[in-house]
Amino acid sequence: MTSAGPVSDATLAEVALTRGEYELSTGRLGRVPTEVELGVIGAMWSEHCGYKTSKPLLARLPVSGPRVLQGPGENAGAVDIGGGLACVFKIESHNHPSAIEPYQGAATGVGGILRDVFTMGARPVALLDSLRFGPFEEPAQRHLLDGVVAGIGGYGNCIGVPTVGGEIYFDESYRHNCLVNAMCVGVIEQSKLTRAAAAGPGNLVLLVGADTGRDGIHGATFASVELNEASSERRPAVQVGNPFLEKCLMEVCVTLAGDPRIVAMQDLGAAGLTSSSAELAHRGGCGIEMDVSRISRRERGMTPYEVMLSESQERMLLVVSPQDAASVQAEFDRWDLHSDVIGTVTDTGRLVVTDVGEVVCDLPLDLLIDDVPLRHPEALRPAGLDAALSVDPLAMTPPWSMGETLMRLIGSPNIGSRRSIFRRYDHQVGDDTVVLPGGDAALLRVRGTAGAIALTTDGNARYAALDPRRGAAIAVCEAARNVVAVGATPVGVTNCLNFGNPEKPEVFWQLSEAIEGMREACLALGVPVVSGNVSLYNDTEGVSIDPTTVIGMVGHLEDLERRCTAGFGRDGDSVLLVGPVGMDLGGSEYQRLAHGINGGPRPTLDLDLERRVQAAVLEMIAAGLLSSCHDLAEGGLAVALAESCVLGGRGAQLTERLFALGAPVVQAGLLFGESQSRFLASAAAAAVAAVRAIAQRHGVDVRELGTTGGGRVTVIDVFDLALTELGRAHAGALVPSR
Amino acid sequence: MRFGIAVFPGTWSDGDCARAVEVLGHQSVRLWHRDRDLQGSDCVILPGGFAYGDHLRTGAVARFAPLMESVQEFAAAGGLVLGICNGFQILCEAHLLPGALTRNASLEFRCETTWLRVETVETPFTGDCERGGVLAIPVSHGEGRFVADPSTLDRLEAEQRVAFRYVARDGTAVGDASPNGSMRDIAGVVSEGRNVLGMMPHPERAAEPLLGSDDGMRIFRSVVEAVAEHSAFAVAP
Numbered sequence: 001m002t003s004a005g006p007v008s009d010a011t012l013a014e015v016a017l018t019r020g021e022y023e024l025s026t027g028r029l030g031r032v033p034t035e036v037e038l039g040v041i042g043a044m045w046s047e048h049c050g051y052k053t054s055k056p057l058l059a060r061l062p063v064s065g066p067r068v069l070q071g072p073g074e075n076a077g078a079v080d081i082g083g084g085l086a087c088v089f090k091i092e093s094h095n096h097p098s099a100i101e102p103y104q105g106a107a108t109g110v111g112g113i114l115r116d117v118f119t120m121g122a123r124p125v126a127l128l129d130s131l132r133f134g135p136f137e138e139p140a141q142r143h144l145l146d147g148v149v150a151g152i153g154g155y156g157n158c159i160g161v162p163t164v165g166g167e168i169y170f171d172e173s174y175r176h177n178c179l180v181n182a183m184c185v186g187v188i189e190q191s192k193l194t195r196a197a198a199a200g201p202g203n204l205v206l207l208v209g210a211d212t213g214r215d216g217i218h219g220a221t222f223a224s225v226e227l228n229e230a231s232s233e234r235r236p237a238v239q240v241g242n243p244f245l246e247k248c249l250m251e252v253c254v255t256l257a258g259d260p261r262i263v264a265m266q267d268l269g270a271a272g273l274t275s276s277s278a279e280l281a282h283r284g285g286c287g288i289e290m291d292v293s294r295i296s297r298r299e300r301g302m303t304p305y306e307v308m309l310s311e312s313q314e315r316m317l318l319v320v321s322p323q324d325a326a327s328v329q330a331e332f333d334r335w336d337l338h339s340d341v342i343g344t345v346t347d348t349g350r351l352v353v354t355d356v357g358e359v360v361c362d363l364p365l366d367l368l369i370d371d372v373p374l375r376h377p378e379a380l381r382p383a384g385l386d387a388a389l390s391v392d393p394l395a396m397t398p399p400w401s402m403g404e405t406l407m408r409l410i411g412s413p414n415i416g417s418r419r420s421i422f423r424r425y426d427h428q429v430g431d432d433t434v435v436l437p438g439g440d441a442a443l444l445r446v447r448g449t450a451g452a453i454a455l456t457t458d459g460n461a462r463y464a465a466l467d468p469r470r471g472a473a474i475a476v477c478e479a480a481r482n483v484v485a486v487g488a489t490p491v492g493v494t495n496c497l498n499f500g501n502p503e504k505p506e507v508f509w510q511l512s513e514a515i516e517g518m519r520e521a522c523l524a525l526g527v528p529v530v531s532g533n534v535s536l537y538n539d540t541e542g543v544s545i546d547p548t549t550v551i552g553m554v555g556h557l558e559d560l561e562r563r564c565t566a567g568f569g570r571d572g573d574s575v576l577l578v579g580p581v582g583m584d585l586g587g588s589e590y591q592r593l594a595h596g597i598n599g600g601p602r603p604t605l606d607l608d609l610e611r612r613v614q615a616a617v618l619e620m621i622a623a624g625l626l627s628s629c630h631d632l633a634e635g636g637l638a639v640a641l642a643e644s645c646v647l648g649g650r651g652a653q654l655t656e657r658l659f660a661l662g663a664p665v666v667q668a669g670l671l672f673g674e675s676q677s678r679f680l681a682s683a684a685a686a687a688v689a690a691v692r693a694i695a696q697r698h699g700v701d702v703r704e705l706g707t708t709g710g711g712r713v714t715v716i717d718v719f720d721l722a723l724t725e726l727g728r729a730h731a732g733a734l735v736p737s738r
Numbered sequence: 739m740r741f742g743i744a745v746f747p748g749t750w751s752d753g754d755c756a757r758a759v760e761v762l763g764h765q766s767v768r769l770w771h772r773d774r775d776l777q778g779s780d781c782v783i784l785p786g787g788f789a790y791g792d793h794l795r796t797g798a799v800a801r802f803a804p805l806m807e808s809v810q811e812f813a814a815a816g817g818l819v820l821g822i823c824n825g826f827q828i829l830c831e832a833h834l835l836p837g838a839l840t841r842n843a844s845l846e847f848r849c850e851t852t853w854l855r856v857e858t859v860e861t862p863f864t865g866d867c868e869r870g871g872v873l874a875i876p877v878s879h880g881e882g883r884f885v886a887d888p889s890t891l892d893r894l895e896a897e898q899r900v901a902f903r904y905v906a907r908d909g910t911a912v913g914d915a916s917p918n919g920s921m922r923d924i925a926g927v928v929s930e931g932r933n934v935l936g937m938m939p940h941p942e943r944a945a946e947p948l949l950g951s952d953d954g955m956r957i958f959r960s961v962v963e964a965v966a967e968h969s970a971f972a973v974a975p
Binding site (some may be wrong): 150153157158159160242243244245247248323336391422423424425426428429430431433434436445558 | 790791
């Protein structure tokens with residue numbers, strides 16, 4: 001082995017290690033690492049692979065529960081959805097690549113998360129995407145949006161997995177750091193769940209799928225530093241996707257699930273072969289030895305360093321016994337997929353890489369994984385927060401009438417219809433999408449059972465900017481409400497923590513607070529976190545994004561017939577507010593639109609009330625009492641009302657006089673305030689008494705507001721709008737005015 | 739009866755098609771792209787997807803698959819072939835149907851419900867429909883704009899080979915009902931022998947009311963009836 005000389009600062013910057021961390025590694029090794037070893041250590045100790053900043057915080061999250069089949073630590077989490085089936089899911093970020101090259105960044109984000117799910121043997125049945133951009137009005141942001149949407153569609157549509165949901169927010173905070181979080185959900189028989197733990201020294205390691213090229217080298221470390229002017233020069237660190245190849249790979253991997261010939265399966269993601277091989281061996285308490293010269297390459301002259309750190313997409317590692325190798329390779333041959341035997345499982349606990357016999361890397365796995373030097377940065381509450389929180393939203397006079405305000409909100413980029421986006425995604429392939437995008441949560445039938453799964457993502461960062469703990473808790477509650485609104489019980493959470501540079505004390509404080517908020521809400525609602533991903537260093541030129549906790553949630557509905565949708569379903573029904581009356585304008589979309597600020601007390605959140613409201617609504621839906629149910633979120637009660645009207649194709653007349661009382665700002669608070677723990681439902685007049693009885697049992701308020709029907713959306717003495725006008729504004733929200 | 743469902747690498751609606759056939763109580767077999775055996779199929783379905791990644795051009799590689807040689811022979815002998823979405827693209831590339839499918843006029847992928855007016859019931863694929871009736875069937879494609887030269891289009895119309903046209907929900911022809919800008923709003927055409935249908939919309943996605951529509955079943959049911967009534971259609975060897 002050749003040893004490098006004294007390591008330069010430039011080299012350390014390239015592998016994103018501090019000098020202290022470097023010296024730690026030399027101390028442990030008792031020698032200077034080789035070039036390949038240095039690259040391997042840098043990748044494995046990066047935030048992206050090693051979670052060196054977030055690990056101690058993440059340990060606080062509740063990860064167990066009666067339905068949990070697989071918690072964090074595998075490629076994806078899994079929960080029991082009855083009928084002997086498991087729902088496998090995970091969300092992951094692809095922010096940095098998407099900011100540089102939106103199409104490929106987003107496409108490979110989808111490809112990567114799909115692999116995480118089918119690596120477990122599960123057939124992917126749905127994709128969701130949580131996106132954040134700068135202001136929609138800016139052409140550069142729409143260019144990014146268009147590229148990201150095209151990339152998600154380009155990959156998902158080609159591979160034949162429906163994209164059924166997600167969300168998009170536009171905010172100044174993301175102008176230089178767009179966020180692209182992709183979630184994949186799969187289903188598998190529980191007995192066939194495939195783990196990624198190597199076993200059996202002497203077993204062979206197969207590398208399957210795409211050839212290895214120079215694309216994406218240092219992708220993991222790239223994602224662990226801030227973006228700057230020179231970042232667009234890092235395009236070579238962005239990978240290029242091939243969904244066709246992945247489709248073939250998926251078909252074989254899903255077929256091989258539960259096959260006794262497969263000892264372990266692991267996809268190649270961030271840090272490519274380095275992290276996949278190390279994690280595969282370490283999980284199984286083994287070692288691994290590989291010869292890089294056996295790996296098929298896309299181009300000549302690649303060094304072992306480049307081969308080990310390449311992030312070429314659509315590749316998988318498999319562990320099989322020597323006698324099964326040929327028959328397993330034949331399964332891949334059938335789909336014209338290339339496979340190489342690149343190494344063997346050992347019992348040494350070491351990652352050994354050779355290049356035609358020459359050892360270029362020989363590192364203990366515990367150094368790479370257990371000994372990741374954790375960072376414990378200082379946490380500091382940002383100084384400006386008190387000023388922001390001291391704003392009094394009720395002291396600011398509304399600039400517009402309530403009717404005009406509703407028209408503006410329903411037509412605003414953060415609230416209006418997403419149809420122009422989701423019609424670019426195949427959201428129906430598989431013939432299981434029962435509730436299509438556009439409602440609260442997508443609902444997919446689960447074949448072989450009477451049930452369904454409800455899927456959603458959520459994460460309002462405006463509240464989190466004011467209070468990261470409350471914001472993250474609200475994200476959990478809001479996601480749960482989305483799932484509950486279709487009648488499903490929340491059963492599992494996956495999360496993506498998108499934050500700035502954690503070396504800044506303010507950002508580390510935000511991260512720590514957000515994880516605490518997520519913990520509190522998950523505990524209160526009894527929903528475990530089974531998988532997740534952390535994306536830090538979302539900064540440009542020293543400015544961090546707002547702390548953005550994206551929650552992906554899966555709900556389970558026992559009986560598909562007992563589902564509910566958001567649009568008013570029938571004329572003459574009673575319109576019901578389930579949950580409290582409130583007027584929380586701090587952090588609201590109204591505040592953004594009307595006053596251009598984000599300040600004041602963030603919405604109050606009573607987790608016990610939240611739990612009771614959700615339980616009550618689930619019971620109402622299960623009893624078949626509701627003809628529609630929609631959660632209250634951005635834009636508050638009035639926007640929920642307008643959405644239920646537009647989605648249901650019928651108007652509503654609210655005769656409740658409460659909204660007409662008080663000063664305009666009080667009206668605005670009641671109509672557009674984003675108070676939590678609320679649903680807007682409708683029910684036949686004859687069912688209202690039963691609804692009230694259920695609510696009472698849970699200690700939840702129900703208020704009858706008015707009646708559905710007609711072509712107008714009216715709040716008595718406040719506004720009276722034509723449904724067609726509201727519909728037009730809603731539909732046009734994401735159509736740029738030229 | 740037996741439906742043969744082609745599977746190319748990149749095909750993804752084979753499962754949906756198989757289930758639609760099974761809902762009707764009929765049998766389906768998968769036909770692997772490298773095989774030539776149609777396994778006694780009464781009707782061959784070329785389903786949606788991105789066969790061979792749609793590399794070069796949609797359907798351009800798939801038409802050279804060994805399976806397609808058998809499909810060509812089968813069609814020439816009068817066998818029923820139903821090309822859906824990517825299958826339609828492959829049939830055009832294979833010259834089993836006229837015209838071509840180019841990029842949507844919007845330059846964007848479109849997945850949404852469309853309304854199709856049945857323009858002729860004189861085909862084995864539409865016998866169970868009413869002429870002028872409207873079917874709600876979703877599309878899902880980026881390259882579904884049907885184009886042909888004017889004389890071909892005139893001939894298709896004259897020979898009543900336009901099977902479906904995109905229309906408004908109430909059946910009226912309006913300028914912007916097409917999701918892709920197809921010439922004369924054409925959504926599906928049949929071959930000269932009327933035994934080959936290509937359509938961009940996905941009837942297998944309109945297979946049950948739970949999913950919003952079961953209008954697509956009219957097409958599969960028509961095939962079943964046609965096969966039962968006319969033994970003249972070829973059965974694959």
